[in-house]
Amino acid sequence: MSSFSIANRLLPSRMRGVLFRHRPEDIWVSSKIPVPKLNEFIPPGTEASASASDRAIIWVKYAGVNRADIMQRDMKYPPPAHACDRLGLEVSGELVALGNETPDALVPPVGSDVMALVDGGAYAEFVSVCANHVLPIPRFRDLENDDQKFQLAAAIPEAYTTAYQLVRKLANVQPDDRVLVLAASSSVGLAAIELCRKLCKCETVVGVCSNSKVAYPAAAGATTVVGYLPEEAYRKYMETQYNSFFSVILDCVGGSSFNLLQKVASVDARWVMYGSLGTVRLASRVSIAPMLEKRITIMWTTLRSRSDAYKTELVRDMYAEVAPLFSLGVLSHPRIDSSYNLEDVALAHDKMRANQNAGKMVLKVRDYLVF
Amino acid sequence: MSSFSIANRLLPSRMRGVLFRHRPEDIWVSSKIPVPKLNEFIPPGTEASASASDRAIIWVKYAGVNRADIMQRDMKYPPPAHACDRLGLEVSGELVALGNETPDALVPPVGSDVMALVDGGAYAEFVSVCANHVLPIPRFRDLENDDQKFQLAAAIPEAYTTAYQLVRKLANVQPDDRVLVLAASSSVGLAAIELCRKLCKCETVVGVCSNSKVAYPAAAGATTVVGYLPEEAYRKYMETQYNSFFSVILDCVGGSSFNLLQKVASVDARWVMYGSLGTVRLASRVSIAPMLEKRITIMWTTLRSRSDAYKTELVRDMYAEVAPLFSLGVLSHPRIDSSYNLEDVALAHDKMRANQNAGKMVLKVRDYLVF
Numbered sequence: 124m125s126s127f128s129i130a131n132r133l134l135p136s137r138m139r140g141v142l143f144r145h146r147p148e149d150i151w152v153s154s155k156i157p158v159p160k161l162n163e164f165i166p167p168g169t170e171a172s173a174s175a176s177d178r179a180i181i182w183v184k185y186a187g188v189n190r191a192d193i194m195q196r197d198m199k200y201p202p203p204a205h206a207c208d209r210l211g212l213e214v215s216g217e218l219v220a221l222g223n224e225t226p227d228a229l230v231p232p233v234g235s236d237v238m239a240l241v242d243g244g245a246y247a248e249f250v251s252v253c254a255n256h257v258l259p260i261p262r263f264r265d266l267e268n269d270d271q272k273f274q275l276a277a278a279i280p281e282a283y284t285t286a287y288q289l290v291r292k293l294a295n296v297q298p299d300d301r302v303l304v305l306a307a308s309s310s311v312g313l314a315a316i317e318l319c320r321k322l323c324k325c326e327t328v329v330g331v332c333s334n335s336k337v338a339y340p341a342a343a344g345a346t347t348v349v350g351y352l353p354e355e356a357y358r359k360y361m362e363t364q365y366n367s368f369f370s371v372i373l374d375c376v377g378g379s380s381f382n383l384l385q386k387v388a389s390v391d392a393r394w395v396m397y398g399s400l401g402t403v404r405l406a407s408r409v410s411i412a413p414m415l416e417k418r419i420t421i422m423w424t425t426l427r428s429r430s431d432a433y434k435t436e437l438v439r440d441m442y443a444e445v446a447p448l449f450s451l452g453v454l455s456h457p458r459i460d461s462s463y464n465l466e467d468v469a470l471a472h473d474k475m476r477a478n479q480n481a482g483k484m485v486l487k488v489r490d491y492l493v494f
Numbered sequence: 495m496s497s498f499s500i501a502n503r504l505l506p507s508r509m510r511g512v513l514f515r516h517r518p519e520d521i522w523v524s525s526k527i528p529v530p531k532l533n534e535f536i537p538p539g540t541e542a543s544a545s546a547s548d549r550a551i552i553w554v555k556y557a558g559v560n561r562a563d564i565m566q567r568d569m570k571y572p573p574p575a576h577a578c579d580r581l582g583l584e585v586s587g588e589l590v591a592l593g594n595e596t597p598d599a600l601v602p603p604v605g606s607d608v609m610a611l612v613d614g615g616a617y618a619e620f621v622s623v624c625a626n627h628v629l630p631i632p633r634f635r636d637l638e639n640d641d642q643k644f645q646l647a648a649a650i651p652e653a654y655t656t657a658y659q660l661v662r663k664l665a666n667v668q669p670d671d672r673v674l675v676l677a678a679s680s681s682v683g684l685a686a687i688e689l690c691r692k693l694c695k696c697e698t699v700v701g702v703c704s705n706s707k708v709a710y711p712a713a714a715g716a717t718t719v720v721g722y723l724p725e726e727a728y729r730k731y732m733e734t735q736y737n738s739f740f741s742v743i744l745d746c747v748g749g750s751s752f753n754l755l756q757k758v759a760s761v762d763a764r765w766v767m768y769g770s771l772g773t774v775r776l777a778s779r780v781s782i783a784p785m786l787e788k789r790i791t792i793m794w795t796t797l798r799s800r801s802d803a804y805k806t807e808l809v810r811d812m813y814a815e816v817a818p819l820f821s822l823g824v825l826s827h828p829r830i831d832s833s834y835n836l837e838d839v840a841l842a843h844d845k846m847r848a849n850q851n852a853g854k855m856v857l858k859v860r861d862y863l864v865f
Contacts, residue, residue, distance in 0.1 A: 377782060403782050407779055408775045414767070424789050425789060429789075
């Protein structure tokens with residue numbers, strides 16, 4: 124017990140959280156889930172598992188909803204080895220326990236309001252996380268109340284870290300780049316657009332999303348937003364307007380748009396593919412001749428499966444560049460599409476499945492605390 | 495005349511060189527080709543075209559044969575705009591004319607023995623090149639005679655610059671990488687293997703080539719060389735032996751090996767595709783799921799279409815790192831497969847078409863000088 128900043132016995136032994144049974148209809152909130160210990164989800168036999176020195180426990184107020192959660196529920200996105208296999212990849216809340224050999228001074232002290240990128244289990248009252256992935260909550264401007272602060276903070280870790288990785292680390296967007304953002308009204312899409320414009324000073328960002336949502340990428344700074352047209356018309360429009368135009372493509376659609384994106388990519392384009400929402404299959408007998416002629420680079424990427432060390436550097440770099448822009452008002456608040464109580468998790472997933480959200484959906488967890 | 499280091503009038507007005515008519519059978523040597531002037535192949539109206547300050551003329555001794563020449567002859571690889579549209583991309587010989595405002599001190603003086611990467615027209619007695627792409631000939635060890643020096647020098651510019659770009663600039667091969675080299679007995683393949691082992695100190699390089707040629711990649715330093723098996727057996731062997739093994743793939747085959755290479759690529763692999771000798775078409779309905787799961791990056795690249803500035807930096811960086819290794823004997827001589835007289839260019843191409851060469855084929859040009 125002496126190895127924790129607050130003793131484990133101050134935490135309840137059980138908590139409410141979301142369970143599921145790998146069938147879309149089987150998802151429910153249980154109050155009988157064991158509260159994670161600091162040394163959970165650590166490879167057994169390692170030094171870390173003995174001391175739990177690099178883990179932390181967060182008392183969750185809000186958890187972000189991500190498409191990866193739904194894919195995991197549908198058995199299409201298995202959690203990486205040694206990660207918690209329950210749903211939920213990001214939280215805001217209060218840091219309540221910390222390994223006593225906390226790796227470095229950048230980890231906030233126990234009692235802080237924090238947000239964190241977690242490798243699973245965020246849909247619950249308490250979650251065990253890598254201490255180095257815990258971040259202070261940025262100083263948002265013009266907050267209505269404390270609840271709003273935690274809602275916004277739950278919208279940051281996954282979306283902004285992903286967008287930061289795409290825009291800054293992989294594509295390394297420059298002012299004279301011409302960026303195409305697919306699914307531009309998703310939480311990652313909106314964050315990517317704002318980071319391109321405000322952080323990277325990029326002039327030209329074109330977003331693509333459903334007709335009903337074009338206002339949101341425009342508000343985030345997209346120079347132009349293209350609503351979806353019937354497939355053939357959409358393809359013709361894009362090819363005509365943007366033939367060999369885009370030096371950067373941020374693509375979560377995957378196979379179904381591959382041929383079109385080859386055409387709108389410029390010479391030396393950097394194309395980051397971070398999902399395959401359309402399909403993982405390419406069209407029949409795709410030609411890669413344009414890829415060679417235009418010397419295109421495609422970087423396929425994911426976040427959850429990365430090493431703790433990679434994520435530590437990434438979330439901290441993101442925080443160092445992004446948090447000041449929130450407090451200065453350079454970046455607007457992350458757009459919260461909707462907030463659901465934890466019990467309504469299935470409704471939240473249904474809305475995201477139907478592509479009806481624009482921005483981040485969050486689950487309110489804190490009201491369910493039971494000792 | 496005063497703008498050239500040696501006057502144009504010292505050069506003949508006509509020369510022998512190779513012409514072709516875009517049909518495989520129509521290729522011949524003509525003695526009636528105008529000798530290029532310093533200001534040829536420069537966009538008209540630019541300052542450069544007036545002064546020819548950044549061009550040079552080389553009196554050619556040997557020209558290297560490249561697969562790109564054959565593809566151009568077959569109308570499958572059109573020369574880039576403003577490039578000479580005749581065949582041949584690299585030469586050795588004597589520098590005989592130089593624009594008087596030579597861009598910098600790194601350009602060898604008139605009268606030097608040189609080698610050069612050229613953007614077309616190397617199959618001829620004289621060729622106009624960008625002065626910044628002219629390099630001194632490395633100090634090769636244990637030369638048999640002067641003729642051998644020029645043969646070896648004609649084997650360097652295209653193969654070693656391409657291999658250097660793949661290995662050092664794009665894949666950035668490190669000692670702990672595991673590299674797969676396709677077409678490992680080609681001149682680029684052999685150069686890439688030696689650069690991986692000797693320059694980048696990479697332990698594990700696996701080459702793939704025809705059964706009759708496995709000795710050459712092995713001699714260049716490949717840890718293992720795999721000869722081609724019947725297609726199905728080859729695929730099974732590679733998948734079993736090298737499942738998710740290679741962190742770097744150097745691929746000039748393109749579409750036909752795409753599925754197999756996805757399987758043998760490791761997590762975070764860098765895959766450089768610099769040709770599509772197999773086919774530019776992918777197999778039907780390829781899945782890109784492994785690309786996402788393994789976070790693979792594919793860099794498609796070509797050399798000829800790049801800007802003069804890019805090539806200047808590349809050939810000079812290559813020279814700075816590679817030339818000393820030749821004079822120290824760390825790198826062995828480039829392997830010369832065979833040397834043909836210029837008149838036998840069609841025979842040389844036939845041999846390369848039949849994939850019967852291992853290493854560089856060169857054309858001997860100098861004997862044909864006529865004033």
